[in-house]
Amino acid sequence: MVQLSPEGTLTPVHIGDYTTEAGVTIPDVTIAYQRWGEFRGDADGNNNLLLIEHALTGDTDVADWWCDLLGPGKALDTDRWCVICTNVIGGCKGSTGPSSEHPDGDVWGSRFPAISIRDQVAVERQFLDALGISHLHAVLGGSMGGARALEWTLMYPSVLSSACVIAVSARASAWQIGIQAAQISAIERDPDWQGGNFHGTGRSPDAGLAAARRIAHLTYRGEQEMDERFGTTPQTGENPLGPYHSPGQRFAVESYLDYQGIKLVERFDAGSYVILTDSLNRHDIGRGRGGLNKALASTQVPTMIVGVDTDILYPYHQQEHLSRNVGNLLGMAKIVSPVGHDAFLAESRQMDRVLRRFLNLSTAEVAAGEGRGGYSI
């Protein structure tokens, strides 16, 4: 009998030791999760479980960041589906990460090992084992969450009936690695970073983390949407056209980006930011599998691919590549939006249609699979 957490409550689960892809053992890993909707079906077969994968600085609270999409009667209908979202290993929202306590009583800090997307997925599999679950109707996610969903289809295809992979690519591109390395560098060059061992020192690399977020945000948002909102408008009470250049005299868009930086500093750990950004740099489904296209072709999990037309971080041609090469394409959808990458979070109306279509198609696939003897369960 599967015992799940009280609805909506962040709940830690001890999943035991975990050894990373690169060979470091993390003892007694905790993974925190939230759950909505009642579990129905077979924990080892056909059931109503949807595993949602959050993005880089996201968290388990899907009811918050996809508030238009999760709930009774919504696309992720909690009257029908049992939705689970775990906080990623390496994160700072309840799961073991660089800011967690090390077995020696101090903080992990720089001792926390590198984490790959595959590690994130392997840990999640171990988490499901701890709950007594060995099958899911679907895994869904965008951005880093999309990378996790894609790796799920390759690492544990027999666990999934379907996947929805949103706004991501088959591997990191050189440009992504470049811009993500710039963010890591902004943190590591902050003197308060202290080599990653800043926890408990009374100093933290807030300026570096804020700088990283400002850069990142420019890859999350489309330039046309930002320009419509801010253009060259000066920030109220400041004069960026004054006689001398001054950091305190800003355009409105600078103030907006500063605010994004400050908001992240208030809610996120710089160590987790470095570890998770590095995991995106390591994203490569072709590694050890004979290359990207061979890897993609190898899975038979019915997979829906979703992209955003104005995404500069994961340009749409990357989702076209996925859709051309994935072994069992369930469907493809393009979000049309000036917002850029973040459209999978911001364009609720379009995402509602995409997710409903995905769940209809994947449900039909499962029904058909049962009819012909089943391909996945």
Added chain:
Amino acid sequence: MVQLSPEGTLTPVHIGDYTTEAGVTIPDVTIAYQRWGEFRGDADGNNNLLLIEHALTGDTDVADWWCDLLGPGKALDTDRWCVICTNVIGGCKGSTGPSSEHPDGDVWGSRFPAISIRDQVAVERQFLDALGISHLHAVLGGSMGGARALEWTLMYPSVLSSACVIAVSARASAWQIGIQAAQISAIERDPDWQGGNFHGTGRSPDAGLAAARRIAHLTYRGEQEMDERFGTTPQTGENPLGPYHSPGQRFAVESYLDYQGIKLVERFDAGSYVILTDSLNRHDIGRGRGGLNKALASTQVPTMIVGVDTDILYPYHQQEHLSRNVGNLLGMAKIVSPVGHDAFLAESRQMDRVLRRFLNLSTAEVAAGEGRGGYSI
């Protein structure tokens, strides 16, 4: 009689005091320039002068950075045209800038005022006055040089017979301001910046300037070209997939970007980088002219607009906007390239055709103008 510098030799010209758009006077400004080809024609009327405008960290040596395009028989045919390129005010390649000597004998440093694109053009006009020149066949430039060429058509239309505006927009976009502010911030957060007064202290914000350049370079190069070159290849002898994240274990693209940063530090002043990047943030041809489109429509200088299909810094829709609204469109050209913004420097074959077409069209316009009594000379 116009006396010009020896061919190819960087030559300083004292142009007197200059007062910026925002009201600060810089005494005894020096502007350095290079010249190729013999001057022919009327210094105050029809002549063979082409003024080339360099980009942000460019310099006067057009024979170097457009080596395929400048020279005898090339598109900028120095047997036919007299080509001039000035180093921008605020720069560090011979013209007065933050690293120049202040009248008090110390370095300008943080006392150097903010410079707008309009200041760059007004100073250049003053420079031409000092040489005894009051007419040009054309002004050409890309990126910041394109912003200068565009301002020339609005500030001094009677001086120009034509202009070629490449890979730029009518004003800074919010995204550009954001990413450029991130670069300025990377320098200003370097403790060795010392508020801009680092010259002569034995410390300079090399790490900050290199970080700025790494970010900038990602806006200059197309993601597809970078991915073809580097993909997820590790740097030789390093392992970015190792058990711990380490700044010393890099992907090849990180090493490439680090190299771009180091190269810039060796050749460019951080103070100039801040001043000139800030000038791009101030770029707005609509300021004080009733808005962008009214300003664009107001000039009758025949203007060619050139863009790059994969430019993320100055996306092609910005050049489409210019071409739709400019008062006298001589022509439009699209460089098709995976290289991105830098294609106007890198795609020599296409740029050769664009510049030949521009000079043919502009020469025909001048001839037609003479036939019907002249519109510009």
